[in-house]
Amino acid sequence: MSVADKPDETRADEKTLDADAKVDLDAVFEESRIQEVFDQLDHDLVGLKPVKTRIREIAALLLVDHVRRQFDLASDSPTLHMCFTGNPGTGKTTVAERMADILHKLDYIREGHLVSVTRDDLVGRYIGHTAPKTKEVIKRAMGGVLFIDEAYYLYRPENERDYGQESIEILLQVMENNRDDLVVILAGYKDRMDRFFESNPGFRSRIAHHIDFPDYRADELESIGELMMNEENYHFSDDARQAFSEYIERRMRQPHFANARSIRNALDRMRLRQAKRLFEARGSITKSDLITIQADDVRASRVFDEPLDDEAGA
Amino acid sequence: MAQTIQNDKRYEAGVIPYKKMGYWEPDYQPIDTDIIALFRITPQPGVDPEEAAAAVAGESSTATWTVVWTDRLTACEKYRAKAYRVDQVPGNEEQYFAYIAYDIQLFEPGSIANLTASIIGNVFGFKAVKALRLEDMRIPTAYMTTYKGPPTGIVVERERLDKFGRPLLGATTKPKLGLSGRNYGRVVYEALKGGLDFVKDDENINSQPFMHWRDRFLYVMEAVNKATAATGEVKGHYLNVTAATMEEMYERAEFAKELGSCIIMIDLVIGYTAIQSMSNWARKNDMILHLHRAGHSTYTRQKNHGVSFRVISKWMRMAGVDHIHAGTVVGKLEGDPNQIAGFYDVLREPHNEQNLEHGVFFDQDWAGLNKCMPVASGGIHAGQMHQLLHYLGEDTILQFGGGTIGHPDGIQAGATANRVALEAMIMARNEGRDYMAEGPDILQKAAKDCKPLQHALDTWKDITFDYTSTDTPDFVPSTTTSV
Amino acid sequence: MRITQGTFSFLPDLTDEQIKRQVKYCLDNGWAVSLEYTDDPHPRNTYWEMYGQPMFDLRDPAGLMMDLEECRKTYPKHYIRVTAFDSTHQWETPRLSFIVNRPPEEPGFRLKRQEQEGRKVRYTIDSYASDQPEGQRY
Numbered sequence: 001m002s003v004a005d006k007p008d009e010t011r012a013d014e015k016t017l018d019a020d021a022k023v024d025l026d027a028v029f030e031e032s033r034i035q036e037v038f039d040q041l042d043h044d045l046v047g048l049k050p051v052k053t054r055i056r057e058i059a060a061l062l063l064v065d066h067v068r069r070q071f072d073l074a075s076d077s078p079t080l081h082m083c084f085t086g087n088p089g090t091g092k093t094t095v096a097e098r099m100a101d102i103l104h105k106l107d108y109i110r111e112g113h114l115v116s117v118t119r120d121d122l123v124g125r126y127i128g129h130t131a132p133k134t135k136e137v138i139k140r141a142m143g144g145v146l147f148i149d150e151a152y153y154l155y156r157p158e159n160e161r162d163y164g165q166e167s168i169e170i171l172l173q174v175m176e177n178n179r180d181d182l183v184v185i186l187a188g189y190k191d192r193m194d195r196f197f198e199s200n201p202g203f204r205s206r207i208a209h210h211i212d213f214p215d216y217r218a219d220e221l222e223s224i225g226e227l228m229m230n231e232e233n234y235h236f237s238d239d240a241r242q243a244f245s246e247y248i249e250r251r252m253r254q255p256h257f258a259n260a261r262s263i264r265n266a267l268d269r270m271r272l273r274q275a276k277r278l279f280e281a282r283g284s285i286t287k288s289d290l291i292t293i294q295a296d297d298v299r300a301s302r303v304f305d306e307p308l309d310d311e312a313g314a
Numbered sequence: 315m316a317q318t319i320q321n322d323k324r325y326e327a328g329v330i331p332y333k334k335m336g337y338w339e340p341d342y343q344p345i346d347t348d349i350i351a352l353f354r355i356t357p358q359p360g361v362d363p364e365e366a367a368a369a370v371a372g373e374s375s376t377a378t379w380t381v382v383w384t385d386r387l388t389a390c391e392k393y394r395a396k397a398y399r400v401d402q403v404p405g406n407e408e409q410y411f412a413y414i415a416y417d418i419q420l421f422e423p424g425s426i427a428n429l430t431a432s433i434i435g436n437v438f439g440f441k442a443v444k445a446l447r448l449e450d451m452r453i454p455t456a457y458m459t460t461y462k463g464p465p466t467g468i469v470v471e472r473e474r475l476d477k478f479g480r481p482l483l484g485a486t487t488k489p490k491l492g493l494s495g496r497n498y499g500r501v502v503y504e505a506l507k508g509g510l511d512f513v514k515d516d517e518n519i520n521s522q523p524f525m526h527w528r529d530r531f532l533y534v535m536e537a538v539n540k541a542t543a544a545t546g547e548v549k550g551h552y553l554n555v556t557a558a559t560m561e562e563m564y565e566r567a568e569f570a571k572e573l574g575s576c577i578i579m580i581d582l583v584i585g586y587t588a589i590q591s592m593s594n595w596a597r598k599n600d601m602i603l604h605l606h607r608a609g610h611s612t613y614t615r616q617k618n619h620g621v622s623f624r625v626i627s628k629w630m631r632m633a634g635v636d637h638i639h640a641g642t643v644v645g646k647l648e649g650d651p652n653q654i655a656g657f658y659d660v661l662r663e664p665h666n667e668q669n670l671e672h673g674v675f676f677d678q679d680w681a682g683l684n685k686c687m688p689v690a691s692g693g694i695h696a697g698q699m700h701q702l703l704h705y706l707g708e709d710t711i712l713q714f715g716g717g718t719i720g721h722p723d724g725i726q727a728g729a730t731a732n733r734v735a736l737e738a739m740i741m742a743r744n745e746g747r748d749y750m751a752e753g754p755d756i757l758q759k760a761a762k763d764c765k766p767l768q769h770a771l772d773t774w775k776d777i778t779f780d781y782t783s784t785d786t787p788d789f790v791p792s793t794t795t796s797v
Numbered sequence: 798m799r800i801t802q803g804t805f806s807f808l809p810d811l812t813d814e815q816i817k818r819q820v821k822y823c824l825d826n827g828w829a830v831s832l833e834y835t836d837d838p839h840p841r842n843t844y845w846e847m848y849g850q851p852m853f854d855l856r857d858p859a860g861l862m863m864d865l866e867e868c869r870k871t872y873p874k875h876y877i878r879v880t881a882f883d884s885t886h887q888w889e890t891p892r893l894s895f896i897v898n899r900p901p902e903e904p905g906f907r908l909k910r911q912e913q914e915g916r917k918v919r920y921t922i923d924s925y926a927s928d929q930p931e932g933q934r935y
Contacts, residue, residue: 144856479891479895545800546840664887744822
């Protein structure tokens with residue numbers, strides 16, 4: 001919550017510091033308990049180095065801003081509307097959720113929830129439908145983060161009377177006037193987002209942080225797979241791990257590859273095959289049988305059957 | 315372990331102990347449809363507590379002092395109440411809690427008179443016990459649904475009055491006796507215009523030589539309507555229709571309706587049957603029904619004998635009243651905070667969980683019966699607003715009689731002081747402040763914009779009624795005092 | 798005269814900060830908040846006009862404040878109230894309702910008395926303002 005919004009009593013407590021006073025930044029950092037979030041971020045999210053760096057920068061900015069206010073150094077609270085670009089499955093939604101948490105811990109937003117929407121949630125089907133729809137979404141997001149996935153669909157230049165434009169105008173107004181009340185994050189493919197900004201310069205100027213989510217490398221995807229497996233209480237046998245590694249290399253070269261999302265789907269299918277295998281074998285099984293994914297469970301994927309350049313599902 | 319004498323011997327002429335007649339069944343598991351009563355028993359010296367419990371079970375159901383062969387013409391095992399558990403009262407060697415289960419078919423559906431004729435009938439004069447108190451009852455859903463409950467209920471009352479989110483405010487017109495109708499209406503108008511929601515007839519304001527009831531009703535309704543116009547708020551006055559006969563009560567209630575009153579009032583002394591009749595009338599005529607508990611202390615106050623007010627509360631919610639006086643904690647009348655919390659829960663909650671500290675011995679589901687609004691009245695004033703809100707909550711009516719009419723600047727000022735104090739406290743509570751600790755500050759701050767409140771605080775700042783309560787829970791370590 | 802409907806009418810008019818805190822209390826209780834306005838404040842006028850639908854699933858008062866600002870702009874001299882609804886079983890009713898905007902001048906109500914037999918009087922309460930057509934009252 002920005003200081004201006006705090007109840008009178010709280011504001012009265014925050015005394016202006018003398019010009020030569022000293023503030024222990026470490027203590028401020030500790031007090032914000034932001035390290036916990038960073039640790040969690042490092043633990044849960046593989047790779048994404050540039051993203052994590054940018055998050056740390058934003059955190060630093062907000063902490064310093066907080067200290068500046070203690071010295072009564074006036075400046076507007078910083079704009080934090082963001083744009084996340086990257087291919088599907090690169091962690092945009094997950095990072096947005098964490099961002100809401102971080103901004104809440106740093107007192108930038110009051111609630112820390114994330115409202116995730118697409119064009120259909122914002123744009124109506126007939127005249128007069130769009131404004132209430134967009135406003136309803138905005139009202140729900142107040143105090144937190146509004147995440148608009150594939151935001152460029154709001155703009156359809158081919159249709160002059162498209163209601164998306166109305167939604168865009170309301171969003172722009174709120175991003176300007178209600179900066180203390182919510183953070184807007186737009187997300188989508190980089191190229192399309194760039195084209196969207198070209199036609200909607202208002203959006204570009206209101207967005208302070210453009211964060212690009214790179215595709216994952218093969219070894220990162222492997223780690224992601226392991227993490228996901230462990231969360232569900234599964235693990236790979238050594239052979240299966242090798243097979244999984246080969247699987248990733250093949251899958252990455254195939255069309256419709258969606259980074260972590262493709263990995264998640266692949267793992268779901270492996271679990272299915274494991275269950276089928278156990279069931280068909282009948283007889284008694286052990287706990288170890290139940291948690292282990294074998295190489296066959298991986299290699300039965302069509303990814304291994306088909307030539308690398310063909311259309312193939314996971 | 316049941317010690318009932320079997321068959322042929324059981325019905326031989328003569329006197330056998332109740333315990334051996336089938337009224338003491340320690341292995342009995344109450345079934346869902348049983349009505350359970352919990353008695354506090356003080357047996358005569360030398361009487362075995364289990365025998366005393368069995369005797370209470372017997373005397374409140376089928377037994378008489380000697381064996382009767384006509385029992386054998388009935389399914390008498392079913393009709394016998396069964397004492398199934400006897401516990402010593404914590405810290406008291408003389409007294410015992412006896413749990414007694416009654417089959418549902420022992421009682422007429424929807425009749426408090428019938429229920430009470432059994433449960434608190436002859437048995438309370440029974441010689442084998444020195445004293446007897448009905449502490450609590452569990453009413454099974456099957457029996458509960460034979461009662462209609464409060465005709466209006468808290469939710470609908472608030473909707474009709476258009477008043478939400480705060481206790482309602484009332485006052486009893488004072489002096490109790492002697493005002494003419496014209497003078498009486500003056501008090502009503504001043505108090506309502508000043509900010510109260512309701513004014514109330516006192517329990518013994520009926521139709522005396524100094525003020526006949528019709529006269530009172532006419533002047534009061536002039537005052538109510540004038541105050542409504544002056545404030546834009548719905549206002550009311552509990553017109554007491556208590557009279558010598560049902561015919562007269564109906565006549566007064568009809569007149570109140572004709573004049574457009576939203577609420578009428580009755581006294582507990584009119585009896586359970588009359589209360590249920592008036593409840594039916596109120597339901598039929600969209601009238602809120604206020605009950606003044608005149609007379610209850612004769613049997614609720616002493617801990618060893620009588621009926622706990624918790625049980626009266628249950629019966630009155632079943633019988634169907636919308637308001638009932640249930641204690642203030644901080645005021646001039648008897649009231650231990652824990653006990654009163656128990657009464658309020660019984661009146662207001664959709665479901666009560668057992669809570670021994672509050673004296674609630676059984677889980678009790680109210681089967682959808684409306685909630686009954688507890689009324690706090692007697693020796694309370696604006697300076698206690700934080701305590702009243704803390705102890706009594708939001709769904710209650712706070713009645714400041716002396717605390718309104720006795721204000722040094724007049725009745726309107728007294729009413730305004732109470733209303734401002736209340737709204738300031740609600741606002742602070744909603745803002746998440748520790749209003750119990752900051753209460754006096756919150757009031758002082760509110761008084762800056764409201765002189766009448768300042769004067770009220772100055773006048774009554776030291777008034778408390780700090781006496782030890784007599785009716786206290788048995789399951790707290792030490793006696794609590796009124797605050 | 799000052800109409801004293803609503804929970805806080807005896808206190809000085811609430812500031813926006815105070816309104817926010819009350820709305821926050823409602824939202825934290827899981828209640829839906831809504832805005833209603835009228836230029837006919839008769840005590841029995843239950844149905845004020847709804848300014849949009851009740852706001853379900855709000856987390857922060859800013860959403861309501863945004864609408865309130867608009868509503869005040871559109872109806873600067875109307876009565877506007879915030880009402881919070883509780884959908885919990887056996888409540889299912891407003892739990893808090895307070896006025897957040899009122900006209901600069903409140904003319905109040907006329908009390909009409911129609912004398913009847915036996916000293917009885919039939920009372921009618923009439924807003925002076927409602928002598929004017931809707932929209933021209935304050």
